[in-house]
Amino acid sequence: MRQEKTGVLLVNLGTPQAPTPAAVKRYLRQFLSDRRVVDAPRLIWWCILRGIVLPLRAPRVAKLYQSVWREGGSPLMVYSRSQQQKLQARLPDMPVALGMSYGAPSIQNAVDELLDQGVGHIVVLSLYPQYSCSTVAAAWDELARVLAKTRSVPGVTFIRDYATNPDYIQALAATARRAFTQHGEPDLLLLSYHGIPQRYADEGDDYPQRCRDTTRELVSALGLAPENVMMSFQSRFGKEPWLTPYTDETVKMLGEQGVKHIQVMCPGFACDCLETLEEIAVQNREIFRHAGGGKYEYIPALNDEDEHIAMMARLVARYR
Known part of the structure; x- marks a missing residue:
């Protein structure tokens, strides 16, 4: 039986920090620079991204974000934080951290948070029900990059998806x-x-x-x-x-x-x-x-509904 302390890493895509062109531009630059998302030749894509996509897209997307923004941030951030908190309440003996593939809080920060709490085994639940190379695999890549800098790598259980759970x-x-x-x-x-x-x-x-x-x-x-x-x-x-x-x-x-x-x-x-x-x-x-x-x-999406949080708890608890 596993003896080390187990923690949960919830991963979602990410969100701009504010509904402004500058914040949206920073977020889109990181997101659209990921080869898992856009795999075009780097030099060509970098010129298109910086010279055309970001200048034109960021102001328009910022206006759209302003139409849905909430007091605690973007809806994705508000619900993700609520999911983390409610899942933590259901699993008091398993630290739960939230990391985003792009933007903040980063996967690096979330892993550091878990390791600081003495976690020796991390169950990674990417909140993409259906696997895709552009979402789940991108989260895997970032987690691997983070752990590559760690001397003592924790055990990792990576839940690929839960499309038919x-x-x-x-x-x-x-x-x-x-x-x-x-x-x-x-x-x-x-x-x-x-x-x-x-x-x-x-x-x-x-x-x-x-x-x-x-x-x-x-x-x-x-x-x-x-x-x-x-x-x-x-x-x-x-x-x-x-x-x-x-x-x-x-x-x-x-x-x-x-x-x-x-x-x-x-x-x-x-x-x-x-x-x-x-x-x-x-x-x-x-x-x-x-x-x-x-x-x-x-x-509406499942968000922080009780049935959704209960599903997450049962999904990750089997690996405690």
């Missing part, structure tokens, strides 16, 4: 049922996942399959007919093809078809963030309605 599926189903009760069961439930370049999948990233796995299990748990559920991919960036169908084009098509009522859920997001609260809840609602659609509701 029964507790995760049931938590999603409970959230959807609450929305159905509040707004009525929709004509169609759209499950929108964050996209990745199609090329990444062609080169071996099994992310699309993991999304399909989640969709299959969730549809089964809800008892919905297959024709009442669709799956799409959002948040594409750049000009190369990404996973299809695209969410914005899908909601436009549904609106043009005169669909009276849809609800949209984003199972790949453990926390609500800019991509859900602004892109899905606002932009895509406008696209749907402008195209002739009727009722449109966004179903």
